[in-house]
Amino acid sequence: NAGVTQTPKFRVLKTGQSMTLLCAQDMNHEYMYWYRQDPGMGLRLIHYSVGEGTTAKGEVPDGYNVSRLKKQNFLLGLESAAPSQTSVYFCASSYLTSGSSYEQYFGPGTRLTVT
Amino acid sequence: AQSVTQLDSHVSVSEGTPVLLRCNYSSSYSPSLFWYVQHPNKGLQLLLKYTSAATLVKGINGFEAEFKKSETSFHLTKPSAHMSDAAEYFCVVSDRGFQKLVFGTGTRLLVSP
Numbered sequence: 440n441a442g443v444t445q446t447p448k449f450r451v452l453k454t455g456q457s458m459t460l461l462c463a464q465d466m467n468h469e470y471m472y473w474y475r476q477d478p479g480m481g482l483r484l485i486h487y488s489v490g491e492g493t494t495a496k497g498e499v500p501d502g503y504n505v506s507r508l509k510k511q512n513f514l515l516g517l518e519s520a521a522p523s524q525t526s527v528y529f530c531a532s533s534y535l536t537s538g539s540s541y542e543q544y545f546g547p548g549t550r551l552t553v554t
Numbered sequence: 555a556q557s558v559t560q561l562d563s564h565v566s567v568s569e570g571t572p573v574l575l576r577c578n579y580s581s582s583y584s585p586s587l588f589w590y591v592q593h594p595n596k597g598l599q600l601l602l603k604y605t606s607a608a609t610l611v612k613g614i615n616g617f618e619a620e621f622k623k624s625e626t627s628f629h630l631t632k633p634s635a636h637m638s639d640a641a642e643y644f645c646v647v648s649d650r651g652f653q654k655l656v657f658g659t660g661t662r663l664l665v666s667p
Contacts, residue, residue, distance in 0.1 A: 479563075
């Protein structure tokens with residue numbers, strides 16, 4: 440199993456450009472998440488999905504959109520990139536384990552720079 | 555709302571000495587607690603998790619953590635540091651019934667020879 444994969448690994452955008460980050464998981468997980476990681480701030484949840492066709496806002500959703508058309512894929516879109524969106528983006532997935540714990544499995548990250 | 559506070563942004567130890575990374579949490583419900591590790595330019599890997607079973611939780615690579623409800627703490631320890639332990643460590647809380655995790659701001663562990 441590849442686990443959670445992210446495409447691309449690195450990207451540089453100019454202000455106002457758009458792009459889509461792709462996350463794929465092969466563990467048949469119901470839940471998927473997008474986080475951003477900024478220095479000194481830990482990981483913050485952007486959007487998440489509890490199943491195919493459903494999405495919900497997290498802590499910092501502004502400027503991002505998401506789609507979950509297939510169970511294994513979760514896309515994060517930036518319609519008009521801004522320098523404040525320079526960050527490392529992590530995708531994660533999870534299922535509900537016995538005992539109600541839900542360990543999340545993380546991808547390797549996408550480093551995005553907006554100039 | 556749930557939250558975590560990692561009390562040290564950096565911890566420096568010598569190889570072979572004990573490691574203590576401190577974490578306090580706040581949660582309205584019975585929490586699930588996790589420690590994740592992130593090596594430079596890598597994704598996050600689960601070290602260990604607490605889910606209301608044993609309060610002393612053993613994880614990978616010799617790490618363990620103890621859940622103390624009275625102190626609302628979940629400190630991470632290791633008896634003897636190894637150079638390969640140098641990384642950033644995140645304490646994470648999640649309330650029961652929710653799939654959302656809340657991350658601390660991280661503690662960078664530095665290990666010197």
